[in-house]
Every structure is written in C-alpha cells, then in structure tokens.
Amino acid sequence: EAGVAQSPRYKIIEKRQSVAFWCNPISGHATLYWYQQILGQGPKLLIQFQNNGVVDDSQLPKDRFSAERLKGVDSTLKIQPAKLEDSAVYLCASSPGHGPGNTIYFGEGSWLTVV
Amino acid sequence: KQEVTQIPAALSVPEGENLVLNCSFTDSAIYNLQWFRQDPGKGLTSLLLIQSSQREQTSGRLNASLDKSSGRSTLYIAASQPGDSATYLCAVKVLREETSGSRLTFGEGTQLTVNP
Numbered sequence: 001e002a003g004v005a006q007s008p009r010y011k012i013i014e015k016r017q018s019v020a021f022w023c024n025p026i027s028g029h030a031t032l033y034w035y036q037q038i039l040g041q042g043p044k045l046l047i048q049f050q051n052n053g054v055v056d057d058s059q060l061p062k063d064r065f066s067a068e069r070l071k072g073v074d075s076t077l078k079i080q081p082a083k084l085e086d087s088a089v090y091l092c093a094s095s096p097g098h099g100p101g102n103t104i105y106f107g108e109g110s111w112l113t114v115v
Numbered sequence: 116k117q118e119v120t121q122i123p124a125a126l127s128v129p130e131g132e133n134l135v136l137n138c139s140f141t142d143s144a145i146y147n148l149q150w151f152r153q154d155p156g157k158g159l160t161s162l163l164l165i166q167s168s169q170r171e172q173t174s175g176r177l178n179a180s181l182d183k184s185s186g187r188s189t190l191y192i193a194a195s196q197p198g199d200s201a202t203y204l205c206a207v208k209v210l211r212e213e214t215s216g217s218r219l220t221f222g223e224g225t226q227l228t229v230n231p
Contacts, residue, residue: 004158033219042119042204042221043159055216091158098217101166104149106158 002026004107006092012113018080021110025073025094031055033104034067034077035091043091049075050098082114117142117209121222128195129230136190136225138205143183146208146217150179150190153202153224162203163190195229202226 005024013019025032030051035043046065048056052072060067064083069075079086089109095102118141128134138148147166151159163172163179165188171180178191192199202224208217 040223042206042223044221045218048216048218050216056211056218093159101147101164103161103164104219105161106151108156108158111156 004092004094004105006090006107006110008110009108010111010113012115013082015084015114016081018078019082019112020076020078021090021092021112023075023077023092023107025075025092026105029094029096029105030072031095031098031102032069032075033091033093033095034075035093035106037089037091037109039088046077046090048098055098079112082112084114087112087114117145117207117218117220119205119207119220119222121203121205121225123225124223125226125228127228127230130195130197132195132229133191133193134195134227136192136203136205136227138188138190138222140186140188140207140220142209143186144209145183146210148179148181148188149206149208149219150177150188151204151206153204155201159204192227195227197229197231199229200227 032049034046037043046060049069067077091109093106095104122137149164150162165181176193204224206219206221
C-alpha cells in the first residue's frame with residue numbers, strides 16, 4: 001500500500017515569496033491533515049479536511065496560508081507571502097476517518113527554509 | 116485548551132536498558148492517545164494507539180499505558196537497541212463539538228539515544 005506522498009521535499013525561498021506544497025493521501029482515506037512542525041517542537045494542526053470539506057482551520061494563519069482539497073483527494077497548501085517564522089516542516093497526514101480507532105498516517109514532510 | 120507535556124526532553128541510555136518515557140495531558144476528556152516515532156528527516160510513524168476505554172497496548176518490546184483520570188501515559192521500551200534511537204512523540208485526540216471533528220495535540224517529544 002502506497003503511503004502519503006508529499007512534494008517538494010525541500011524548498012528554500014526568500015521572505016515575501018510564495019510557496020506551494022502538494023499532498024496525495026493514502027487511497028480511500030477521507031480525512032486529510034496539514035501540520036506545521038517547527039524544529040524542536042511537536043506538530044501543530046493547520047487544517048483538517050473531511051473529503052473535500054474543511055472541518056477545522058482554526059489554527060491556520062489565514063492572512064498568508066491557504067489550502068484546498070479539490071475532488072476530495074489531493075491537497076495543496078500555499079504560503080504567500082512567506083515570513084522567516086514559517087521555516088518548518090509541513091507534514092501531510094491522512095486517515096480513513098476521524099473515529100476513535102483510526103490510525104493517522106504521516107508523509108515524510110516538506111522542509112521549508114525562509115531566508 | 117489541551118496541553119501535552121513530555122518528560123524528559125532528551126534521554127541517553129546504554130543498549131539493553133529498559134526505559135520509560137512520560138506524557139501528561141491537561142484535559143482528561145480524550146478520544147484516544149497515540150505514541151509516534153520520528154526519525155531525523157522523516158515523518159511520523161504510529162507505534163501504539165490506546166482508545167480512551169483502554170488501559171494499555173503492547174507491540175513487541177513496546178508497552179504503552181494510559182491513566183485518563185490522572186492525565187498520564189507512559190511508553191515502556193524493553194531491552195533498548197541502538198535502532199530505537201529517535202524522537203518519540205505523544206499525542207492526544209479530543210473531539211471538537213464546534214466542528215464535529217477531532218484534533219490531535221502533540222507533545223514536544225523525547226529525543227532518545229541508545230548507545231551501543
């Protein structure tokens with residue numbers, strides 16, 4: 001079974017530039033998550049989709065971050081304009097649903113450095 | 116607001132030792148608790164998931180316990196090996212009525228080094 005795929009793996013941009021990350025979840029998984037993990041910290045949820053609808057985006061900095069999940073499969077996370085403090089790993093994850101027994105599966109992350 | 120704390124932040128042990136990693140959370144109304152492993156430059160791998168109605172889960176040399184009333188979980192690793200070196204993250208899932216969804220809140224992790 002293929003895992004959660006993310007691209008690009010690494011990106012270096014200057015502040016005020018824009019960047020986009022792509023995620024392809026495990027086939028059939030209805031729930032998709034984007035997390036931000038700053039070095040030395042645990043991941044923090046940015047946005048959660050159930051199929052193609054947003055379930056939770058309360059921690060997404062909406063002035064600069066946006067995400068979409070067209071057709072309920074792939075998802076894209078965009079940052080525009082980037083700030084230095086956005087340097088982090090952006091982890092995409094998916095699960096079959098959000099019921100109590102569902103295991104969440106993570107991709108390997110997209111590493112962003114803003115200079 | 117749910118907060119998750121992990122102690123210690125870092126741990127270095129000789130190979131073969133049994134060890135315990137600790138996790139505490141502030142809101143006992145959790146859905147479930149998961150322990151993850153993160154290797155450098157990699158994503159997270161789920162190790163054990165404990166439902167809110169369960170007290171413990173075991174997988175090989177790993178045993179995780181859950182005491183909801185006290186807001187604590189421990190991850191016990193038996194006979195540690197150098198390959199166990201990684202960061203171990205604890206995360207709790209809580210329901211969010213306002214969104215009809217759930218949220219996974221992570222601790223900051225314990226960085227484990229097992230020396231040969």
